[in-house]
Amino acid sequence: MRKRRVLxxxxxxxxxxxxxxxxxxxxxxxxxxxxxxxxxxxFDDWDSDxxxxxxxxxxxxxLALDAFAPAGAGYGNMTEEMIEKMKxxxxxxxxxxxxxxxxxxxxxxVTVCARCYSLRNYGQVKNQLAENLIPDFDFDRLIATxxxxxxxxxxxxxxxxxxxxxxxxxxxxxxxxxxxxxxxxEESKNDAKLSKKLPKLxxxxxxVDLLPSQxxxxxxxxxxxxxxxxxxxxxxSGVYMVSARKDLGxxxxxxxxxxxxxxxGNVWVIGAQNxxxxxxxNTLAKKEGVKVxxxxxxxxxxxxxxxxxxxxxxxxxAKLYDTPGLLHPQxxxxxLNRDEQKMVEIRKELQPRTYRIKAGQAIHVGGLMRLxxxxxxxxxxxxxxxxxxxxxxxxGKTENADEIWKNHVGIRLQPPIGxxxxxxxxxxxxxxxxxxxxxxxxxxxxxAIAGLGWFSxxxxxxxxxxxxxxDGIEITTRExxxxxxxxxxxxxxxxxxxxxxxxxxxxxxxxxxxxxxLEEGEEFLSEVSA
Numbered sequence: 001m002r003k004r005r006v007l008x009x010x011x012x013x014x015x016x017x018x019x020x021x022x023x024x025x026x027x028x029x030x031x032x033x034x035x036x037x038x039x040x041x042x043f044d045d046w047d048s049d050x051x052x053x054x055x056x057x058x059x060x061x062x063l064a065l066d067a068f069a070p071a072g073a074g075y076g077n078m079t080e081e082m083i084e085k086m087k088x089x090x091x092x093x094x095x096x097x098x099x100x101x102x103x104x105x106x107x108x109x110v111t112v113c114a115r116c117y118s119l120r121n122y123g124q125v126k127n128q129l130a131e132n133l134i135p136d137f138d139f140d141r142l143i144a145t146x147x148x149x150x151x152x153x154x155x156x157x158x159x160x161x162x163x164x165x166x167x168x169x170x171x172x173x174x175x176x177x178x179x180x181x182x183x184x185x186e187e188s189k190n191d192a193k194l195s196k197k198l199p200k201l202x203x204x205x206x207x208v209d210l211l212p213s214q215x216x217x218x219x220x221x222x223x224x225x226x227x228x229x230x231x232x233x234x235x236x237s238g239v240y241m242v243s244a245r246k247d248l249g250x251x252x253x254x255x256x257x258x259x260x261x262x263x264x265g266n267v268w269v270i271g272a273q274n275x276x277x278x279x280x281x282n283t284l285a286k287k288e289g290v291k292v293x294x295x296x297x298x299x300x301x302x303x304x305x306x307x308x309x310x311x312x313x314x315x316x317x318a319k320l321y322d323t324p325g326l327l328h329p330q331x332x333x334x335x336l337n338r339d340e341q342k343m344v345e346i347r348k349e350l351q352p353r354t355y356r357i358k359a360g361q362a363i364h365v366g367g368l369m370r371l372x373x374x375x376x377x378x379x380x381x382x383x384x385x386x387x388x389x390x391x392x393x394x395x396g397k398t399e400n401a402d403e404i405w406k407n408h409v410g411i412r413l414q415p416p417i418g419x420x421x422x423x424x425x426x427x428x429x430x431x432x433x434x435x436x437x438x439x440x441x442x443x444x445x446x447x448a449i450a451g452l453g454w455f456s457x458x459x460x461x462x463x464x465x466x467x468x469x470x471d472g473i474e475i476t477t478r479e480x481x482x483x484x485x486x487x488x489x490x491x492x493x494x495x496x497x498x499x500x501x502x503x504x505x506x507x508x509x510x511x512x513x514x515x516x517x518l519e520e521g522e523e524f525l526s527e528v529s530a
Contacts, residue, residue, distance in 0.1 A: 158199040159260045162233075163271035163280060166205040166241065167346055169224065170476040171450030172272045173231050174326045199268075200237040200260050203228055204253060206276040209243040210346050212482050217241065223481055230478075244276060244283040254284050254313075263316035273325030274333075281310060281322050288313050330474035331451030332368060335425045340415035343390040344452060352456075353495070354384040354486035355395050361492075362401040364394040367409035367416055368425075369449055370468040372398045377461035382440060384485045387453030391415065393495040414500055426470035433465045433477060443480040450474035458485055 160181065165172040181199070205224050225239055238256055242249035261267050271277050290312035308322040328334065333341055343366075355363055358380050362372040365387055373381065385393060392414055396404055410419040422428075437444025437459040448454040449469060457463070467475060496504070 157260060157262050157265035159202060159237075159257060159265060159267045160199045161202050161204055161257065161267060161269045163204045163206055163269060163275050163277050164224075164228075165272075165275050166208050166220070166224070167210050167350070168331075168448075168451060168453075169205070169227050169481075170231075170448050170478065171328065171331055171474060172275050173227070174270065174272055174328075175231050179232060201234065202238045202240065202253075202257065202260070203233070203236050204280070205239070205241045206280060207243060207245075207346075208241045208248060209246045210349055212350050212352070212484075214484050215482055220481075223479070227478065242280070244279040247283065250280075250283050251287060254287055258314060258318075261314055261318045263318060265314075265318045267314065267318065267320045268323060269321065270323050271325065272328050275325065277322060277325065281313075281320070284313050284320075285310070328450070330472060332449060332469075332473050333451035335470065335473075336415060337417075340417055340421075343415045343417075344388055346388050346453075348389075350386055351389065352384045352386060352482070352484070352486040353393065353490055354382055354488075355490050356380050356382055357395065360398050362396060362398045363455075364392075364396075364401070364405065364413055365453070366391045366393075367405065367413040367422055368452060368469065370401060370405065371447070371455055372401065372466040372468070374398075374464045374466055376459070376463040378459060378463075381435075381463055382443075382458035382485055384443065384456040384458070384482075385453065386456065386482070390497050390499065391453075392497060392500055393490070395490065395492040412494055412496065412500070412504065426472060428468060429471045431467045431469075431475055433467055434462070435459065435465060436462045442483040443485065446476075446478045446480045448476040448478060450476070454481075456480050456482060456485065 162174070203224065205220070208220070211220070220241055221239060224241070225236070228236065228239075237260060240249055240253040240256065242253055244250060257267055269277050269281060307324070310320045310322060313320050333344055336344060357363065357373050359373050359376050362370055363383055363385070364370050365385060368391075371383065373383075392412060394404060394408075394413065405413065409422045410416050416422055416425060433447060435445050435457050437457065440458050440460050443456040443458045445457045446454050447457070447465075447467060449467075450473060452473075457465075469475070
């Protein structure tokens with residue numbers, strides 16, 4: 001079409017010129033009334049379409065139209081690449097959308113190693129023994145030194161995002177690993193040069209959607225700040241409560257981090273294993289519309305094996321680093337196998353289960369821990385259990401507690417799963433605890449077991465208790481996170497989740513059927529012998 005328009009314009013100009021010459025010739029020779037072409041063909045009318053059709057039908061190469069030829073490479077800013085783009089055929093909008101979808105699909109289908117594939121699809125690694133041989137993360141050598149030294153030699157800001165699980169705050173808070181960072185921050189506080197370039201610490205509490213709805217944001221913020229200070233954290237630049245799964249508070253956190261880091265800053269995301277670092281970073285990337293390879297998320301320790309630099313989330317030349325999870329051997333979940341970990345994991349909003357107990361009674365939480373009330377200045381106290389609803393409970397007498405645990409651990413008291421599993425988890429040990437309170441209406445004290453849950457005590461007086469669990473599991477007494485207890489009181493005896501109850505029911509049916517067949521067989525033999 002473009003060539004035809006060029007040719008048509010040329011012919012119109014030529015026809016005007018020829019018309020002027022014909023007028024002059026007609027005045028000089030009135031008898032002249034026709035024209036000739038180059039081949040001698042006669043045209044009775046120069047305005048007819050025959051001449052135009054003949055002219056347009058000629059090959060472009062035979063036409064001396066140098067002034068109207070497309071510009072070639074070297075003319076002005078024209079390059080060969082630009083000419084190639086001009087030669088490309090036009091693609092319909094429908095075809096363009098289809099090509100875009102195919103390109104996006106190819107980009108999303110990132111090739112991953114067998115380990116990451118197993119983690120993403122099955123929540124475990126193929127070789128558990130090899131996974132357990134991964135060395136503990138050396139925070140001092142790999143992270144702490146990098147946080148201080150680079151920031152001294154450059155003007156770039158350094159931001160440390162410390163991610164902690166709100167549901168298991170004391171168990172997931174990296175006290176041991178972060179202690180070196182806190183120490184450096186405190187020692188450098190008096191140095192004028194270093195104090196201006198020290199890392200800025202941002203505390204992020206994740207999984208807030210799993211906490212009971214009666215916990216207000218203001219109370220949670222105060223509680224988190226107090227627990228961080230108790231763990232040795234220095235002054236915090238900011239505290240944010242988020243839920244990456246429910247997309248709560250993530251946008252505000254991202255804006256705050258961008259402001260602290262600036263155009264050339266470094267942001268380091270650190271935290272314990274399975275605290276939700278990779279999930280949080282993937283959500284931040286989604287907020288920015290960044291098409292990055294999705295970080296592997298799995299509730300298995302050691303998912304991230306090295307320091308990963310994530311591009312595109314922060315503006316300009318700022319950098320974001322995801323670090324391996326800090327291994328916490330004091331967590332109960334670290335002792336469990338994958339099936340048992342699934343029972344312990346909290347996936348929905350926590351619901352309280354409250355008991356009213358007297359001195360001489362004990363509460364079993366699965367086969368993993370037990371709380372005995374030894375003495376109390378009051379007749380009863382309230383004990384609220386905050387743990388996964390997939391864990392079985394039992395309230396009974398302290399004098400029978402050892403026998404109950406021995407006969408039912410791994411069966412009715414799950415997890416662990418299996419009668420022999422308890423011996424593999426460690427040595428059963430006790431810890432004495434003193435508690436006091438001023439009201440039965442609200443909880444006065446929390447007893448937290450790392451990687452499992454916590455007890456809340458409500459009493460008006462004093463009490464002596466004994467907590468039983470496996471050796472090496474971290475136990476923390478703290479101010480209560482949730483003041484309220486359950487609206488109703490649980491009865492003594494077993495409280496079994498539906499899955500355990502159904503499994504036991506099926507097992508009982510099978511045993512009854514076997515017993516019936518055995519009895520029928522004995523009767524048949526007796527009849528034959530008779």
